[in-house]
Amino acid sequence: MKVSKSERTRRTIVEAARKLFGEKGFDRTTVREIASAAEIDPALVIRYFGSKDQLFAQAAEFRLDLPDVTNVDRSRIGEALVQHYLAVWEGEAGTGGLPILLRSATSSETAAEQMREIFLRQVLPAVRAIKGGRGASRRAALVASQLLGVALCRYILKFPPMVAMPREMLVVEVGRTIQRYATGEDATEG
Amino acid sequence: MKVSKSERTRRTIVEAARKLFGEKGFDRTTVREIASAAEIDPALVIRYFGSKDQLFAQAAEFRLDLPDVTNVDRSRIGEALVQHYLAVWEGEAGTGGLPILLRSATSSETAAEQMREIFLRQVLPAVRAIKGGRGASRRAALVASQLLGVALCRYILKFPPMVAMPREMLVVEVGRTIQRYATGEDATEG
């Protein structure tokens, strides 16, 4: 079963939208720009997705896919999480859901709400799986704060030392923090 | 020497601008809204500040005023920094420079550049003062990532557990992380 022509255009539009939303955020991306990048008419964007907001909602959808850490060396859980997280950010190269949301969530309540959803449905369960208990939601929030902070400084604000830092160093340094937040205990040395 | 009338209006405008920029970011705040909040004509805003961008630049200016930690118990430097940082955020209640910049820096390169300036001129020197050495800029970047991440989750994205967490708990938990990043060593217990 081949994909219909309309389905192909839909995807072209979403791809263009992802790229632009991820680079400039919701407000600074216009329907006309998206259409131009997809080499079609602006009206078609609306016809396919109803409105700019609905297109954004669709473009921003994604799964964080935190790795299963139940069979990872317990003292290396933090590193494993950071490793995966950075790979997600660098892999999707501006077309992924996280950059899109982070770029827009500081000024759009809708996007902020989507971030809270992701925290609730994807980060919190993962942290709970590592170590349950009454403090799980707090620990998850601390984990999220450190991970989002790293992405903010490295990929969005582009603080030079943060950009220059090799990935492995981040994995080790930030990994230790995540380890403590997620498990409640410090990582053992080297 | 009394303040002239024009000076008073100038300040009214900046105050209104600070409030709105801090709540909704640069793009979603209009000159007309600012004027309306200041109870004057939109044209006056431009007359006084030249353009919306110049008004923003002025409204976003601020000093982080990181405390002098040279005479603080060395094992409590992290806590002291977090304590001060949270006080800044909660004190300025949406009218301070940091919320304004953070709300806009994800989609405005100008605002992002201002954030890099603050990192360079205010955070980096403070971290260097605690412990110099070749890794100071990296450690400062890690400090910034954690602090900005906390503000993002607590004041902007409003992750419920992060909002609910008492300030003292944040000071202790995040303080430990900042302690390690800033000094290169862990905090001693209790």
Added chain:
DNA sequence: ATATGAAGTCAACGCCTGTTGAAGTCAACG
């Protein structure tokens, strides 16, 4: 009282935005 200059208002410009409905194109099918 009248002139002066600052302080503030008004209406409008040109531009860009998301969105709409009618018209057009083109391949598939009777």
Added chain:
DNA sequence: CGTTGACTTCAACAGGCGTTGACTTCATAT
């Protein structure tokens, strides 16, 4: 060939934006 139906374009609307220049208001100083 002619007609359908999916796919796409075109031109335009209504509204909001930052910004401008001419006008009014008003306190002050001569």
